[in-house]
Amino acid sequence: MKKRILTLFVVALAGVIAISAQGRRGLRINEVMIANDSTSVVDDFGRYNAWVELFNSTFGPLEISSVFLTNDPSKPTLYPVPLGDVNTEIPPRQHILFWADGQPNKGTFHTNFVFVPGKDNYIAIYDADGKSLIDEITVPGDLKPGQTYARKVDGEGGVNDVDAWEVRDGSEEKYITPSSNNVIKSTNLKVDMFAEQDENGFGMAIMAMCIVFTALLVLALCFNIINKIGARISTKRKEKALADTLPEVVSEGRPDNDTGEVIAAISMALHDHLDAHDRESTVLTINKVRRAYSPWSSKIYSLRELPRR
Numbered sequence: 001m002k003k004r005i006l007t008l009f010v011v012a013l014a015g016v017i018a019i020s021a022q023g024r025r026g027l028r029i030n031e032v033m034i035a036n037d038s039t040s041v042v043d044d045f046g047r048y049n050a051w052v053e054l055f056n057s058t059f060g061p062l063e064i065s066s067v068f069l070t071n072d073p074s075k076p077t078l079y080p081v082p083l084g085d086v087n088t089e090i091p092p093r094q095h096i097l098f099w100a101d102g103q104p105n106k107g108t109f110h111t112n113f114v115f116v117p118g119k120d121n122y123i124a125i126y127d128a129d130g131k132s133l134i135d136e137i138t139v140p141g142d143l144k145p146g147q148t149y150a151r152k153v154d155g156e157g158g159v160n161d162v163d164a165w166e167v168r169d170g171s172e173e174k175y176i177t178p179s180s181n182n183v184i185k186s187t188n189l190k191v192d193m194f195a196e197q198d199e200n201g202f203g204m205a206i207m208a209m210c211i212v213f214t215a216l217l218v219l220a221l222c223f224n225i226i227n228k229i230g231a232r233i234s235t236k237r238k239e240k241a242l243a244d245t246l247p248e249v250v251s252e253g254r255p256d257n258d259t260g261e262v263i264a265a266i267s268m269a270l271h272d273h274l275d276a277h278d279r280e281s282t283v284l285t286i287n288k289v290r291r292a293y294s295p296w297s298s299k300i301y302s303l304r305e306l307p308r309r
Helices: 002-022 189-197 200-246 260-274
Strands: 028-035 051-056 068-071 096-099 119-125 135-141 148-151 165-168
Touching: 028 119, 028 135, 189 200
Parallel strands: none
Antiparallel strands: 028 051, 028 148, 051 096, 068 119, 119 135, 148 165
16 A cells, blocks of 8 residues: 555656756746846846846746756856746746846845846756757847847747747837746737627627536536446445355365255245245235135125015
């Protein structure tokens, strides 16, 4: 029993680790600023430092502690994200900033490396094993101060997919968005399309009723199946309990010439002698009721005889 519990615990732990590793695959480098001038955001110490924005592209919370950030391909474990900080859990489809100021003693989100303006800067994220690459990008060296290198759409594009990136200069069309969505949508295309096709809301009402009735039908089927299963289990338990109460027939030591006719004769003799029957599940005993005959209770004497002509 203990071995089974231990095995189940190990399997569950392995499953949790596997799910966590798969979730980290959704971590993306989303926007990078190499040279931060006075037009961008400041860190928690009020200084204008370079920063890297990470994005959780999954639809579940993502814990990034123990992953590695680096700007050197030969050193994949350059900066490990510390454990024990509750702020390292990124909510679904949200962002987080790391400051590349070379001062990790300032906190969890301050890396131990810096970027070099005017040169190509490599940035990568490695998983906790220090070998599995999650995401990487090379920021072009012609990036000017105050500009960022960002994904066109949050989290979209593969690893080192240059076509999914663009340079942003802070203009109205290419605005800089630290800790925010790279594309701010004021409307929902699906909602607008549905509103155009169903102005009065009849389609929505019919759809809602269909969903409700379908759910009720599924619940009814589930309850019916559960009821049948419960009835079968109850019947089997009753049969088992009845079988346990009956004595077991021991066939050892039975003579070979002991045929069925002999057993039937013995049973009839016992029945006639003891006026009893053997133990059976359902036995109906019918005894003849004898009543004394009396002419006063007979109906034939109550009839009148017709006179002869």
